Amino acid sequence: MQQVQGVIVRAKNEPVELVTVNVPDAGPGEAVVRIQACGVCHTDLHYVQGGIGDDYPYLLGHEAAGIVEQIGPDVTGLEVGDFVVLNWRAVCGECRACKRGEPWYCFATHNATQKMTLEDGTELSPALGIGAFIEKTLVAAGQCTKVDPTADPAAVGLLGCGIMAGAGAAINTAAVRRGESVAVIGCGGVGTAAIAGAKLAGATKIIAVDIDDRKLEQARQFGATDTVNSNNEDAVERVRELTDGNGADVVIDAVGRPETFEQAFYARDLAGRVVLVGVPTPDMQLTLPLLEIFGRGGSLKSSWYGDCLPERDFPLLTDLFLQGRFPLGDFVSERIAIDGINEAFEKMHRGDVLRSVVVLEGAAE
Known part of the structure; x- marks a missing residue:
């Protein structure tokens, strides 16, 4: 187990807090990822406002990129040191959507089995099964999508939710x-x-x-x-x-x-x-x-998540970004520290930014 700093909300409409979080070692089918950057999304604000559920406290953040630090038993196709974008559609391969060849509709996506906790043992609910306003997070290995490691984490991390949802609505759904x-x-x-x-x-x-x-x-x-x-x-x-x-x-x-x-x-x-x-x-x-x-x-x-298949769409859009053909970096309005999330929520509410991005250790400027 590791102890790191992460951002939580304890109850509806309370300010977010930076606290110590216990992150278990990766178990079967899981991975620990060191977060480099995570976008501040409206979905995180919905968690704060009680618009998604009441399973507080929530560990916020989900539009993230980082480096795989640990993998658990039975994990294939992923190695320590891989640069990944986190996704909340870890395709199961077994449900009726997957078996009919439409994995972008997977009805049984999965998350890490173990729980991250506060120091007193209180279990945290990670936003969209990710929880990435944190130095390191525990996810299902299938939530890690490898992309070109030369890409800016602050930009490509945004593929984890809103940018993929919008671009995919046009490209995939429509x-x-x-x-x-x-x-x-x-x-x-x-x-x-x-x-x-x-x-x-x-x-x-x-x-x-x-x-x-x-x-x-x-x-x-x-x-x-x-x-x-x-x-x-x-x-x-x-x-x-x-x-x-x-x-x-x-x-x-x-x-x-x-x-x-x-x-x-x-x-x-x-x-x-x-x-x-x-x-x-x-x-x-x-x-x-x-x-x-x-x-x-x-x-x-x-359109669910832009009807995306992360393993297909994240590397594609990352490559197009690196080629100058998709303006992913232009969505990054500002780079902020992990203690600036409350202010970022206010800017987002006023429409002052497309995306504020929390930048942790190792993210490119």
């Missing part, structure tokens, strides 16, 4: 094709990543929709060709005007509210695709005319 038009509603980290993904896939018209002009200007830097401030104009009508009156081939809702999904539904072309990647809350309800659903054709999809 399957954007060359020459298509794409509208993205909501231009935070996930929506901006969807814009970058749509550009990578070859979309020629990419429309960013938001209520914040700062975010819209930023969206242009990632590939948006047009912007719509839906506070000032009807988003549906404007998207139609920008697509010859037809609507976009693909509309991605990166907000996850009934009103934004309805905008996405009506802003698409006939037989177009709507993708929901923004995460709704349990109380939200949606009402749409069934005849409109039938009459417009196409598809309404949700």
Whole structure:
């Protein structure tokens, strides 16, 4: 066992704390990873606010990259010293999704068996089964995805959640094709990543929709060709005007509210695709005319983690980043110390950053 410093939240809406955490040695099928960098994601804030569960205390952080320090028995394909991005989809290989050749839908992803604890023995619940606002964390070996070790940990660690979710919504779920038009509603980290993904896939018209002009200007830097401030104009009508009156081939809702999904539904072309990647809350309800659903054709999809397969997508996007073809490093708004997370949450809430990234020992500047 090792004792390291990590960031927890003890109860709903309490400030986060930097505390001593007991990390067990890697057991069967597990790995201990020395964290180099971890992004501050909205999901971490949802844990703080009680929006995901009440299994407190939580060990926060999940968008992370680092070095494998220990592996347990029965671990194959992973070695001490490997540079990895952590993922929360450790594919089981045995469930019905995996067996039908769709492992990106794996229904039985797994986490470390042992628990990290506080000094008094209190068990911690790691965010998304990872818990990476910490010097070293314990995960299932399948949660470690090897990527090119020359990549900046602060950048590639973001593939662990939001950037992969957004880019994957465009590339994997929507399957954007060359020459298509794409509208993205909501231009935070996930929506901006969807814009970058749509550009990578070859979309020629990419429309960013938001209520914040700062975010819209930023969206242009990632590939948006047009912007719509839906506070000032009807988003549906404007998207139609920008697509010859037809609507976009693909509309991605990166907000996850009934009103934004309805905008996405009506802003698409006939037989177009709507993708929901923004995460709704349990109380939200949606009402749409069934005849409109039938009459417009196409598809309404949700995107889980960008429908990614980490072992396929993380190395691919890392390589494209290193080649200068995917702007992963541009999502890093600032690099902060591990004791700056409360302030980072405030900046995120105000929309001042795409991603604050906690940088620990060994991360590149």
